[in-house]
Amino acid sequence: MSTRDEQPLPGAGALISARGLRKSYGRTEALRGASLDLHEGEILAVTGASGSGKSTLLHCLSGIVRPDEGTVTYGGEELGGLPEGRLSELRRRDFGVVFQFGQLIPELTALDNVALPLLLAGTRRGEANERAGEWLERFGVRGQADLRPGGMSGGQSQRVALARALVTGPRAVFADEPTGALDTLAGEQVMTALVHTARESATAVLLITHDAQVAAYADREVGLRDGAVHSGSAQAAGQEAVRREG
Amino acid sequence: MYSGYSRRMSTRHVLLGLLAAGPTHGYDLKQQHDARFPQARPLAYGQVYTTLQRLVRDGLAAVEGTDSDGGPERTLYRSTDEGSGELARWAEEITAPAPFVTNEIFAKVVVSILVAAAGTRTAPEGRKPDAAAHLRAQRAAHMERMRELTALKTAPGADLSTVLSADYALAHLDADVRWMTTTSARIDTLTAEVNAI
Numbered sequence: 001m002s003t004r005d006e007q008p009l010p011g012a013g014a015l016i017s018a019r020g021l022r023k024s025y026g027r028t029e030a031l032r033g034a035s036l037d038l039h040e041g042e043i044l045a046v047t048g049a050s051g052s053g054k055s056t057l058l059h060c061l062s063g064i065v066r067p068d069e070g071t072v073t074y075g076g077e078e079l080g081g082l083p084e085g086r087l088s089e090l091r092r093r094d095f096g097v098v099f100q101f102g103q104l105i106p107e108l109t110a111l112d113n114v115a116l117p118l119l120l121a122g123t124r125r126g127e128a129n130e131r132a133g134e135w136l137e138r139f140g141v142r143g144q145a146d147l148r149p150g151g152m153s154g155g156q157s158q159r160v161a162l163a164r165a166l167v168t169g170p171r172a173v174f175a176d177e178p179t180g181a182l183d184t185l186a187g188e189q190v191m192t193a194l195v196h197t198a199r200e201s202a203t204a205v206l207l208i209t210h211d212a213q214v215a216a217y218a219d220r221e222v223g224l225r226d227g228a229v230h231s232g233s234a235q236a237a238g239q240e241a242v243r244r245e246g
Numbered sequence: 247m248y249s250g251y252s253r254r255m256s257t258r259h260v261l262l263g264l265l266a267a268g269p270t271h272g273y274d275l276k277q278q279h280d281a282r283f284p285q286a287r288p289l290a291y292g293q294v295y296t297t298l299q300r301l302v303r304d305g306l307a308a309v310e311g312t313d314s315d316g317g318p319e320r321t322l323y324r325s326t327d328e329g330s331g332e333l334a335r336w337a338e339e340i341t342a343p344a345p346f347v348t349n350e351i352f353a354k355v356v357v358s359i360l361v362a363a364a365g366t367r368t369a370p371e372g373r374k375p376d377a378a379a380h381l382r383a384q385r386a387a388h389m390e391r392m393r394e395l396t397a398l399k400t401a402p403g404a405d406l407s408t409v410l411s412a413d414y415a416l417a418h419l420d421a422d423v424r425w426m427t428t429t430s431a432r433i434d435t436l437t438a439e440v441n442a443i
């Protein structure tokens with residue numbers, strides 16, 4: 001079991017590896033030496049009390065926020081060393097992000113919301129729409145293609161948001177309480193769709209939740225407490241040996 | 247293994263319920279029970295036959311006849327009118343919403359906290375239960391089982407019995423996990439309070 005005193009080396013074969021992350025907002029220490037590996041194609045739940053640093057960890061791992069200390073390595077590159085342009089390209093191309101709610105553009109239809117990341121990446125309109133339609137289909141919301149977010153249920157908009165996060169074929173999806181605003185059955189539909197498509201496309205998922213029933217969709221769980229990993233292993237099973245001595 | 251059921255199911259009434267569909271053999275009742283309650287412990291044949299005999303003795307079920315179907319002779323049972331009445335009475339009766347405070351997890355954690363508190367006063371040598379570590383390990387065990395149940399109910403083609411029983415077990419395990427999370431957060435305070443007594 002990893003504790004906050006240990007500083008495991010970047011995990012061999014990890015897709016994303018965070019080591020010793022620290023991040024403060026004013027006098028609030030949101031992260032105090034958090035280390036974590038996300039492996040290719042794995043679904044990892046990050047749990048912890050409100051304020052334990054889950055969202056800040058997600059922001060650091062996905063390159064949205066730069067940590068004060070520590071490193072985030074993605075595919076051999078350290079995010080901290082990348083210029084902003086390259087970082088935002090990476091976020092657009094390799095990562096997908098889903099939040100609790102409110103991430104869809106209210107003026108756009110479901111189809112246009114999902115097509116947008118493709119258009120930004122230079123895909124032609126016709127092809128973008130076609131692929132967006134396919135992804136809506138996979139998440140069971142093709143029938144809502146022409147609706148704007150305001151006209152959809154919470155569960156439907158979350159499934160559209162997932163389609164948007166996955167449409168570019170990212171290697172990792174970061175989901176911050178994606179079912180937090182949904183009832184159990186709507187949450188179940190969202191989670192089933194997410195897990196099913198992530199497994200199909202071998203996309204790694206970092207799933208933040210405080211709900212054990214949601215965390216049970218993941219392959220493993222890491223618990224945060226006071227900005228550091230408190231329970232579960234920072235690494236996947238079989239990676240325990242890769243440790244620094246002392 | 248944790249079955250997900252904290253209270254005993256009434257086998258009598260469950261068998262009466264299955265008999266409501268029509269005369270059935272003991273063997274088929276066992277099969278149907280195990281299929282309808284996939285998260286419960288499978289019924290032993292012996293238990294099925296003893297229960298059926300008691301139902302007959304009490305007039306709630308009756309022997310319909312026997313058939314052999316080419317194989318060994320088997321007794322067919324059916325529900326009686328009294329049996330249907332008893333079943334309806336049982337099914338409509340509201341179950342007391344009792345908290346499961348006699349649960350083993352609860353007992354172990356409370357005892358660990360008491361022993362840990364006593365230990366800091368008298369400092370005896372040797373192994374002491376560590377309530378915080380115990381809660382972490384128990385949570386990991388719960389999560390493992392919850393992952394299995396989630397995989398079971400989300401598998402393509404999962405039938406309704408499987409989904410319902412997995413939901414039921416998941417909700418109860420989830421309740422345990424919530425309690426363990428809260429207790430973990432309280433544990434320092436609790437230990438301090440016990441020490442102060």
Ligand SMILES: Nc1ncnc2c1ncn2[C@@H]1O[C@H](COP(=O)(O)OP(=O)(O)O)[C@@H](O)[C@H]1O
Nearest residue numbers: 025028029030049050051052053054055056057
């Ligand atoms: N942008 C911010 N500005 C100021 N404080 C923040 C900011 N983001 C997070 N925090 C603080 O950092 C701590 C961890 O927050 P967060 O990562 O959102 O935790 P969680 O997602 O687990 O609830 C909290 O005390 C929170 O108030």
Ligand SMILES: [Mg+2]
Nearest residue numbers: 054055056176
């Ligand atoms: Mg958060």
